[in-house]
Amino acid sequence: MIDSQKMRGDFPVFAHHPDLVYLDSAATALKPRVVIEKECEYMETYPANISRGLYPLSERATAEYEMTRSAAAQWIGAESNEIVFTKGTTESLNLLAYALEGSIAKGDAILVTAMDHHANFLPWQALAKRTGATFRIIPILESGDIDLEVLAASLDANTKIFAFPSVSNVLGSVTTVRAIADIVRARAPQARIILDAAQAASHIPIDVQTLGVDFLAFSAHKCFGPTGVGVLWGKYSLLESLSPFQYGGDMVESARAEGSLFKKPPHRFEAGTPNISGIIAFRAAIEYMQALGIENIHAHASSLTQYALTKLRSSFPDIYILGPNENKNRGSLISFTLPGIHPHDLAASLAEENICIRAGSHCAHPLHHALDIPATARMSFSIYNSEKDVDCAIEGVEKARKIYAL
Numbered sequence: 140m141i142d143s144q145k146m147r148g149d150f151p152v153f154a155h156h157p158d159l160v161y162l163d164s165a166a167t168a169l170k171p172r173v174v175i176e177k178e179c180e181y182m183e184t185y186p187a188n189i190s191r192g193l194y195p196l197s198e199r200a201t202a203e204y205e206m207t208r209s210a211a212a213q214w215i216g217a218e219s220n221e222i223v224f225t226k227g228t229t230e231s232l233n234l235l236a237y238a239l240e241g242s243i244a245k246g247d248a249i250l251v252t253a254m255d256h257h258a259n260f261l262p263w264q265a266l267a268k269r270t271g272a273t274f275r276i277i278p279i280l281e282s283g284d285i286d287l288e289v290l291a292a293s294l295d296a297n298t299k300i301f302a303f304p305s306v307s308n309v310l311g312s313v314t315t316v317r318a319i320a321d322i323v324r325a326r327a328p329q330a331r332i333i334l335d336a337a338q339a340a341s342h343i344p345i346d347v348q349t350l351g352v353d354f355l356a357f358s359a360h361k362c363f364g365p366t367g368v369g370v371l372w373g374k375y376s377l378l379e380s381l382s383p384f385q386y387g388g389d390m391v392e393s394a395r396a397e398g399s400l401f402k403k404p405p406h407r408f409e410a411g412t413p414n415i416s417g418i419i420a421f422r423a424a425i426e427y428m429q430a431l432g433i434e435n436i437h438a439h440a441s442s443l444t445q446y447a448l449t450k451l452r453s454s455f456p457d458i459y460i461l462g463p464n465e466n467k468n469r470g471s472l473i474s475f476t477l478p479g480i481h482p483h484d485l486a487a488s489l490a491e492e493n494i495c496i497r498a499g500s501h502c503a504h505p506l507h508h509a510l511d512i513p514a515t516a517r518m519s520f521s522i523y524n525s526e527k528d529v530d531c532a533i534e535g536v537e538k539a540r541k542i543y544a545l
Contacts, residue, residue, distance in 0.1 A: 141431065141439035143525040149427075150523055151175065160494040160528045165308055165338060165472045165519035167360045171427055174364060178420035189415055190389050204415060207422035208405070211370050214425050215355065216346035221378065223371040223405040224418055228337040229258040231356035231371035232302070234408060235333060236262035238381040239300065242331075245271030247299045250330075252277045252285050253509045254307040257502040259335040263302055272299070276505065283312035283462040283469075287322060294326035301330050305345075306338035306470040309503045309515065310462035311444075313343070313470055320351030331377070337361055341521075342440055342471055344433050347372055364424035365417035371408070378404035385410040436522055440471035443520040447473055447529045454533050455540075461515060472519035474501070477536070480543045482516040488539035494532050 147153045149171040152161075161169060181203065187196035189204050205219075212219045225231045243249070249267045251260050253276050267274035275293055278286045285303065294301075301323050306313050320332050332352040336345060340357035347355055354377070359368035373381075383390060383401055387410035392400040401407045428436065445466040451458055451473065461474045476482065486498035497517040500507045507513065518532060 141435055141522050143439070143523055146523045149173070153523070156493065158493050160492075160531045162518040162520065162524065162528060162532055163495045163497050164361070164521035164524075165517065166497050167366065168341060168363045168521055169523060170365070171363055171424070173423045173427055174420050177423035178365060178416045181416045181419045186416075188412055200415060200419070203419045203422070204413075207418050207425075210422045210425045212372075214345070214429070215340070215370075215372060216348050217372050218375065220403075220405060221347075221372055221375050223373070223378070223408045224413055225356075225369035225371050225408075226367050226414070227358040227360070227369035228256075228335060228356045229369075231369050232258050232333070232335065233262045234371060234384040235354055235356075235373075236266045237384050238408075239331065240266060240270060241382065243267075243270040243272050243299055246297060247272040248275055248293075248295070248297045249273070250275045250277055250290070250293060250298060250301045252303045253279045254283075254285075254310055254312065254503065254506045255302065255304055256308050256335060256337070257504070258337075259302050259304060259333070260505060263300060266300075273297070277303075279310070279312075279506070279509065282464075283307065283310040285314060285319065287319070290319070291322055291326060294323060294330070296327070296329070298323075298327035298330045300333065301327070302333040302335070304335040304338065305343070306336075307462065307503075307506075308338050308472070309474050309501050309506055309517070311469040311472045311474070312462050313339075313468055316350050316352065324351065338470055338472070341428065342433075342437050344437075353377055359417065359421040359424060362421075362424050363427060364421040365414070367414045368417040368421050373404075375404065378408075381408075383407050383410065387411040431522065439522055440520045440524075441466060443524055443526065443529065444469060444471050444473065446526050447518060447520070447532075450529055450533050451475065454537065461510070461512075471521070472517055474515040474517040476512060476515055477540065480540055482514045484543060485516050485536065485539050488542065489532065489535045492531070492535045492538075494535045496532070 150169045185196045185199040189201040209219045334352045334355045336357040341362040354373045360366040390410040459476045463469045482498035
């Protein structure tokens with residue numbers, strides 16, 4: 140069981156801002172002390188480049204870096220050589236969109252969903268434009284679920300890619316990943332299935348061995364880790380078949396005028412000097428989550444989400460809450476609109492009370508366009524949040540509505 144008050148003691152930001160009500164973890168999670176200390180440890184103790192140094196500082200840095208790869212693999216049930224470090228989910232998905240280009244031709248089909256984040260929408264749209272492939276958007280049901288009937292009907296021998304999220308960053312919908320993957324496999328076995336797990340990796344247990352997907356991406360900063368660090372997982376045989384995304388140092392075995400030989404995955408996709416300190420510190424974040432237990436993290440966030448749903452509906456009968464009505468099908472976030480106050484005005488008003496929420500389209504223009512909503516306000520919850528935080532936010536919303544009703 141998570142004690143949110145005790146958790147706050149692990150996060151130095153609350154020492155600087157003791158009255159902070161942070162309800163924006165879906166954008167980025169706060170960083171615990173152990174992560175900050177681990178990043179400082181690298182910079183203070185062994186601040187060398189990795190891989191080729193033959194002196195102790197470099198060897199230590201390399202070992203710590205590769206230990207994070209092993210930790211990330213364990214976190215999602217993968218093998219270490221299937222873990223590629225990137226700058227984040229966005230770069231991971233762009234990497235795939237470029238690396239898979241050679242397998243896409245005019246007349247092929249690339250499928251995404253209406254609730255995808257721009258990071259899992261724009262790269263595939265651009266790939267379709269470059270190759271002449273058809274770009275199709277699978278609609279969303281009123282419940283917030285992917286329309287599986289439309290998906291099934293859209294799959295055929297020309298379908299080469301289907302990309303979708305594990306959890307919608309707007310609706311909060313938790314997709315039935317394995318069931319969806321099975322539908323795709325049955326009707327389009329040649330298709331590559333790509334999962335955006337950015338909103339899931341810190342809240343929902345992930346085992347890539349059972350999901351049925353080919354590639355999966357997530358970001359460290361949503362998992363209490365540093366910004367600028369991401370993970371791309373792929374089946375090793377598929378990673379081996381892909382060409383590099385970037386070219387430079389440390390990803391090449393030999394470079395000659397007549398041609399070059401590239402390293403095997405994952406190092407083939409890690410050209411240049413990476414975010415060494417961030418990647419090393421990410422291991423501390425993974426170990427922090429492991430110590431708490433992903434089931435406990437999920438239970439705490441789910442309980443808070445249910446509490447917030449109940450309070451919002453009882454306090455504001457005219458509220459429009461996007462996504463599933465039942466909390467069991469929802470991640471730890473709530474997007475909503477209220478008549479008479481724009482989400483940006485609401486967020487600005489709450490900010491004056493030191494309450495942090497997100498407002499806008501949340502990098503999901505296609506979804507907001509489909510719903511005919513220009514913007515929404517979003518609250519999201521994590522281990523350092525409590526029912527008191529929700530109550531403060533509700534009071535802040537009530538105050539803002541009174542102000543804008545004048």
